[in-house]
Amino acid sequence: MSPTIQFDAEGQLKHFLTIEGFTQAHLTKILNTAESFVSMSQQQVQKFPLLRGKTIVNLFFENSTRTRSTFELAASRLSADVLNIDIATSSTKKGESLLDTIRTLEAMHIDMFVVRHALSGAAHFIAQHTSPHISVINAGDGQHAHPTQAMLDMFTIRQHKPDFSQLKIAIIGDILHSRVARSQIQALNILGAKEVRVIAPQTLLPAQVETLGVTAWHDMELGLNDIDVIMMLRLQTERMNSAFLATESEYFKCFGLTTEKLKLAKPDAIVLHPGPINRGLEIASEVADGKQSLILQQVNNGIAVRMAILSLAMQAQGI
Numbered sequence: 491m492s493p494t495i496q497f498d499a500e501g502q503l504k505h506f507l508t509i510e511g512f513t514q515a516h517l518t519k520i521l522n523t524a525e526s527f528v529s530m531s532q533q534q535v536q537k538f539p540l541l542r543g544k545t546i547v548n549l550f551f552e553n554s555t556r557t558r559s560t561f562e563l564a565a566s567r568l569s570a571d572v573l574n575i576d577i578a579t580s581s582t583k584k585g586e587s588l589l590d591t592i593r594t595l596e597a598m599h600i601d602m603f604v605v606r607h608a609l610s611g612a613a614h615f616i617a618q619h620t621s622p623h624i625s626v627i628n629a630g631d632g633q634h635a636h637p638t639q640a641m642l643d644m645f646t647i648r649q650h651k652p653d654f655s656q657l658k659i660a661i662i663g664d665i666l667h668s669r670v671a672r673s674q675i676q677a678l679n680i681l682g683a684k685e686v687r688v689i690a691p692q693t694l695l696p697a698q699v700e701t702l703g704v705t706a707w708h709d710m711e712l713g714l715n716d717i718d719v720i721m722m723l724r725l726q727t728e729r730m731n732s733a734f735l736a737t738e739s740e741y742f743k744c745f746g747l748t749t750e751k752l753k754l755a756k757p758d759a760i761v762l763h764p765g766p767i768n769r770g771l772e773i774a775s776e777v778a779d780g781k782q783s784l785i786l787q788q789v790n791n792g793i794a795v796r797m798a799i800l801s802l803a804m805q806a807q808g809i
């Protein structure tokens with residue numbers, strides 16, 4: 491997939507489909523823009539007129555709680571009109587093709603699609619086929635990418651540990667099926683993280699995972715040593731078409747994050763998880779609800795980071 495489609499002729503963000511192809515300066519601009527929305531919200535400014543008169547369509551072909559609602563809140567705080575298409579009751583259920591759905595919505599003079607789809611490449615496909623004035627934001631496509639999630643994770647890390655060049659990060663769990671992990675790895679490498687480790691059973695690692703810019707570990711006891719940031723992942727059982735695990739209890743014993751295992755990382759290590767979390771499967775409740783956990787802060791940061799991405803993408807349209 492060509493990342494160049496993401497920028498307009500002036501080099502402005504047009505679509506946000508993948509972290510690939512972004513520079514450190516691009517990512518820092520997104521983080522700084524999100525930071526300014528957080529500061530303004532702290533001064534009781536909740537609504538900004540930046541996208542007044544614009545219409546954003548949330549097109550979610552897969553279930554979502556956090557991503558969809560924070561996109562919706564982000565759009566409404568920027569004063570855009572938001573259209574949530576409920577795919578379960580839409581015409582796609584009557585056999586309408588993706589392109590016909592897009593054309594139908596385009597006829598309503600919309601300005602942006604926020605797309606989640608089970609197929610890798612779906613958001614890219616829409617960006618290639620939609621009218622030139624429309625921006626497309628990828629809210630998760632198959633196992634490929636989830637760039638806005640990676641950016642809110644980077645934002646949350648930066649709030650606590652601002653210098654990426656000092657950080658050793660461990661991403662733990664179902665790397666194989668995770669679009670989040672792919673985008674996180676790209677973002678961490680672009681932002682200059684000192685070391686990115688993935689810790690997982692061999693069956694849940696993609697082939698040649700090192701080529702993504704990580705080191706691979708199969709043992710939490712070793713892999714957590716000296717770690718500043720722990721990023722847990724959900725077991726994506728809905729994407730597993732054969733047996734990837736012995737048993738769930740065995741998985742939790744080896745790769746679940748418990749209070750004891752957390753002690754193997756640095757004492758001030760922070761814990762992230764994109765959600766939804768499976769308590770007792772990949773993370774113990776005491777850790778998920780504990781002092782080092784930033785899971786709910788990630789959700790909250792999703793609003794400011796998505797406001798940043800929506801407003802930057804609309805700038806390419808000359809707002």
Ligand code: NCD
Binds near residue numbers: 556636639724764
């Ligand atoms: C992630 C997703 O949908 O890819 N969740 C999210 O966006 N908050 C991760 C997951 O579903 O496990």
